[in-house]
Amino acid sequence: MKTSTLTPGLVTLLLQAIPLYARVYEKNILVYEVSPDAKITGQEIRYSDPDCRPGMRCTRIEVCDAAGTVPTLSEDKRHFACCYNGQRLLGSPETAFDCCAPGHDLVGSPQAGYHCCATGSTWDGQQCVQTCKNGKQLVNGKCVCPEGTIETADGSCQTKRTPSHCSSGLETGKCYTFTAENGDRLGLRSDGYYYAGRDSAVQRYGKFQLCKDETCTPGQAINPSDKTYIKDLYGDIGTGAHHGQWLNNAQNGAHISRTSIFANAGQFSISKWPCGKYCLGGFTAGIGPACPDASPALTFYSQDPQMCIPFVLTEVPCDLKSDANNCIWKNGDQCCNPVDCAGKH
Structure with a gap:
């Protein structure tokens, strides 16, 4: 995008003969080639014309008179244009030049042209589009693996x-409690972190919903190779505020707590173990106790991806008020053999 216009007032000092004009490039914006001794003072730049003939002195002074613009040198100090404060002059004589904001690069191709786009994107001739790596494809603005493959x-x-x-035996959209081998249940403590402990005035077990995406699309199997997110449907102890937040991605000793921002949610992996247990680990990092404590908080261990903590996962109703809860368990059996009562009366 054209972000500034070069309209310098030009003063040329000569010693002999008629000088050549400074070399100019005009793709996207007007850019002048300058000498290594270029000096900027306010809205003025003073330099020697690189194309000056031997034996001549060709000093030029140019002024950026468009409101808010200042002389801006390219990274190699060989070109300048009038850009707004904070912008960088990017490009080359072989492609194009432009004034780009922080966090942007000048990208494109000879066929599509060149444009300032956010870092990680490219210009397709009409708009900035995200570039994908590792064999992924751009679908609905996101880089995803092609159909038939997994990340x-x-x-x-x-x-x-x-x-x-x-x-x-685990599915997305369903809710579970996590019970440790000593009978303590994982949940939120009043300090805002998660521990396996006994229910009390300061500790409350969590009702955890398992998800594979932010909208928690239901009915998908949870496998050990899946990136799994965990939402605590309960809120603050005593008030219930801030319910339905994600367990976060605190690591290397920082205690796992909650976040409302999905990008900061922890990426978990749950692997089935013998005798009805599951081991709670991380998708790329391991999960373990954060401190040497009788009831330690949890943290992701980036250097130990196989570390996990065993729990018994028990399915519980996500919505306590739903009549469908009558069909979760067989009569007389409150622990095992859940039955699907869909379509039965």
Whole structure:
């Protein structure tokens, strides 16, 4: 995008003969080639014409008189244009030049032209579009793996493995409690962090909904290779405020707490263990105790991706007020063998 216009007042000092005019480039914006001794003072730039003939002295003074613009040198100090404060002069004689805001690059191609776009994007001739790496494709503004492939821990795409005939028994959209081997349940303490402890006035078990995306699309199987997000449907102890927030991505000793921002949500992995247990780990990092404490908080361990903490996961109603809860368990059996009563009366 053309962000400034070069309208200098030009003063040329000569010793002999008629000088050549300074070399000019006009793709996107007007840019002058300058000498390494160029000096900027306020809205004025003083330099020697690089094309000056031997034996001549060709000093030029040019002024940026458009409101808010100042002389701005390219990174190699060989070109200048009038840009707004804070902008950078980017480009080359072979492509184009433009004044770009922080966090932007001059991108494009000879066919599409060149434009200032946010870093990580490119110019397609009509608009800035995100560029995708690791074999991903741009779909609805997001870089995703092509159909038939899945994203691996390092962010690349690989062909889906043949689905196993065994299931973890966990599904997205459903809610669970996490009970430790000593009988304590994972939940929020009044200090805002998660511990496995006994329910009390300062500790309350969590009702955790398992999700694979921000909207928590229901009915998808949770497998150990899946990136899983955990939402605590309960809120603050005593008030219930801030309910439905994500367990966050605190790591390397920082205690896991909550966040309302999905980008800061922790990326978990849940692996099925023998005897009805599941081990709670991380998708790329491990999960372990944060401190040597009788009831330690949790943290992600970036250097130990296999670390996890075993829990018994028990399905519980996400909506306590739903009549469908009558069909979750068989009569007389409150622990095992859940039954699907859909379509039954």
